[in-house]
Amino acid sequence: MSKERLSVIKIGGNIIEDVTSLHTFLKLFSNLEGKKILVHGGGKRATHIATKLGIESKMVNGRRITDADTLEVITMVYGGLVNKNVVAKLQALGADAIGLTGADINSIKSDKRPVKEIDFGFVGDVKKVANKSIEKLLQADFTPVFCAITHDGKGQLLNTNADTITSQVAIGMSEIYETSIYYCFELNGVLEDFNDKNSVVKIINPSVYKELLANGVIADGMIPKLDNCFDALENGVHKVYIGNTSMLTKENDNYTTITL
Amino acid sequence: MSKERLSVIKIGGNIIEDVTSLHTFLKLFSNLEGKKILVHGGGKRATHIATKLGIESKMVNGRRITDADTLEVITMVYGGLVNKNVVAKLQALGADAIGLTGADINSIKSDKRPVKEIDFGFVGDVKKVANKSIEKLLQADFTPVFCAITHDGKGQLLNTNADTITSQVAIGMSEIYETSIYYCFELNGVLEDFNDKNSVVKIINPSVYKELLANGVIADGMIPKLDNCFDALENGVHKVYIGNTSMLTKENDNYTTITL
Numbered sequence: 001m002s003k004e005r006l007s008v009i010k011i012g013g014n015i016i017e018d019v020t021s022l023h024t025f026l027k028l029f030s031n032l033e034g035k036k037i038l039v040h041g042g043g044k045r046a047t048h049i050a051t052k053l054g055i056e057s058k059m060v061n062g063r064r065i066t067d068a069d070t071l072e073v074i075t076m077v078y079g080g081l082v083n084k085n086v087v088a089k090l091q092a093l094g095a096d097a098i099g100l101t102g103a104d105i106n107s108i109k110s111d112k113r114p115v116k117e118i119d120f121g122f123v124g125d126v127k128k129v130a131n132k133s134i135e136k137l138l139q140a141d142f143t144p145v146f147c148a149i150t151h152d153g154k155g156q157l158l159n160t161n162a163d164t165i166t167s168q169v170a171i172g173m174s175e176i177y178e179t180s181i182y183y184c185f186e187l188n189g190v191l192e193d194f195n196d197k198n199s200v201v202k203i204i205n206p207s208v209y210k211e212l213l214a215n216g217v218i219a220d221g222m223i224p225k226l227d228n229c230f231d232a233l234e235n236g237v238h239k240v241y242i243g244n245t246s247m248l249t250k251e252n253d254n255y256t257t258i259t260l
Numbered sequence: 261m262s263k264e265r266l267s268v269i270k271i272g273g274n275i276i277e278d279v280t281s282l283h284t285f286l287k288l289f290s291n292l293e294g295k296k297i298l299v300h301g302g303g304k305r306a307t308h309i310a311t312k313l314g315i316e317s318k319m320v321n322g323r324r325i326t327d328a329d330t331l332e333v334i335t336m337v338y339g340g341l342v343n344k345n346v347v348a349k350l351q352a353l354g355a356d357a358i359g360l361t362g363a364d365i366n367s368i369k370s371d372k373r374p375v376k377e378i379d380f381g382f383v384g385d386v387k388k389v390a391n392k393s394i395e396k397l398l399q400a401d402f403t404p405v406f407c408a409i410t411h412d413g414k415g416q417l418l419n420t421n422a423d424t425i426t427s428q429v430a431i432g433m434s435e436i437y438e439t440s441i442y443y444c445f446e447l448n449g450v451l452e453d454f455n456d457k458n459s460v461v462k463i464i465n466p467s468v469y470k471e472l473l474a475n476g477v478i479a480d481g482m483i484p485k486l487d488n489c490f491d492a493l494e495n496g497v498h499k500v501y502i503g504n505t506s507m508l509t510k511e512n513d514n515y516t517t518i519t520l
Binding site for chain 2: 049052053054072075076077078079080081083084085087088089091092096097098099100101103104105106133136137140142149151153154155156157
């Protein structure tokens with residue numbers, strides 16, 4: 001018997017922060033057929049509120065450190081302000097949303113990142129996704145909305161990368177569903193030429209990926225993102241799509257599909 | 261067939277704000293047998309963070325007004341900071357908690373309070389509790405943890421009194437469960453003599469209530485609280501208890517029981 005389909009959709013800070021983009025996306029999301037899960041980042045709102053509260057953003061080697069004060073702000077902004085407003089808006093659009101951190105229903109357990117050269121502070125690396133508990137919510141016809149927070153199971157919340165949450169939740173749910181990931185961002189997809197927004201690489205499989213890495217089309221921050229996609233595919237996820245939010249409609253076929 | 265039991269427990273700001281009191285309470289709560297729901301207020305944390313963010317607490321005739329900025333702080337503090345930390349701590353204690361506002365699973369819909377002499381701003385009066393949706397969570401063995409936020413179903417979150425949320429959720433769940441309310445606060449119960457903390461009025465029924473009102477034992481802020489209790493009882497709630505958190509143990513029998 002073929003598995004039922006599940007879509008796991010991630011939106012980044014640029015969509016979250018723009019009222020119009022967010023509304024357009026949430027409409028598309030709520031109209032999407034079948035079971036679905038939303039994962040959202042928090043964007044610059046957290047930095048903005050941290051600054052107002054007099055909490056400095058600490059960076060080491062260009063990477064943000066989550067100290068106790070910063071974790072409080074993240075918990076307020078991601079878990080409260082952003083998550084609950086998204087849930088309220090989805091309810092208005094007819095989607096029976098439920099906002100979650102990884103602590104809720106013990107859905108995503110993580111390990112505090114060990115201190116090596118850098119102490120990242122209260123940052124978690126995902127260890128276990130409780131797919132059977134998440135499945136109970138989906139079976140009840142609720143639509144889970146995850147923010148980028150997990151917990152260690154001992155009472156500590158942990159800041160966790162939203163892309164990783166997306167792929168790990170999708171991997172976990174693949175046991176039960178034919179699960180696809182949609183990474184929505186401001187571009188149309190992975191671009192062959194960064195200056196031509198229509199030069200979308202339509203399909204990336206492992207051999208295309210090698211080529212794109214060799215000729216430098218995929219570089220820097222895109223490498224961990226793509227590695228993350230292939231990791232998901234190698235661990236049971238059906239397909240990964242990268243593009244702007246209109247890829248959720250049938251009209252747009254200009255986006256990147258990542259496949260094995 | 262007799263109904264299964266459900267306990268709806270409310271804790272106020274004094275418990276939330278004190279690390280030791282909160283931990284003691286959460287241990288008692290997680291050990292409590294049977295199905296249960298927690299409702300928490302937010303306490304002074306919201307005021308404190310609002311002040312830091314330069315948001316003035318606006319009062320009219322001694323009552324707080326929830327303007328747009330204040331609602332943002334409440335959503336951050338109640339829905340994020342307090343709620344998610346309580347959930348993480350309960351998970352560590354073995355209770356499979358899930359944090360909720362009234363927007364999540366459309367659990368508590370309210371009407372924005374109409375403007376009469378005072379415009380209270382974004383304050384909601386509870387209209388409908390989705391008892392069947394909450395029941396799905398209880399059936400899945402999750403423990404709902406509500407903060408004092410509801411929504412209007414049109415995308416707007418609303419600040420809502422935690423005592424009212426408690427009684428309205430309990431009334432809604434009474435259709436399905438034999439539901440009791442436990443209002444936990446810093447006193448041992450309703451006191452005959454405010455200066456003697458052991459002068460607990462053990463049982464308040466409607467005729468005792470009339471007496472206590474007539475001789476001034478119950479006055480001021482306690483009147484709406486007690487009215488709220490009787491409203492719950494008249495609408496299907498089995499029993500209402502008022503006392504400190506140790507009333508959740510079998511050792512303490514020094515608390516107030518409110519009954520018809």
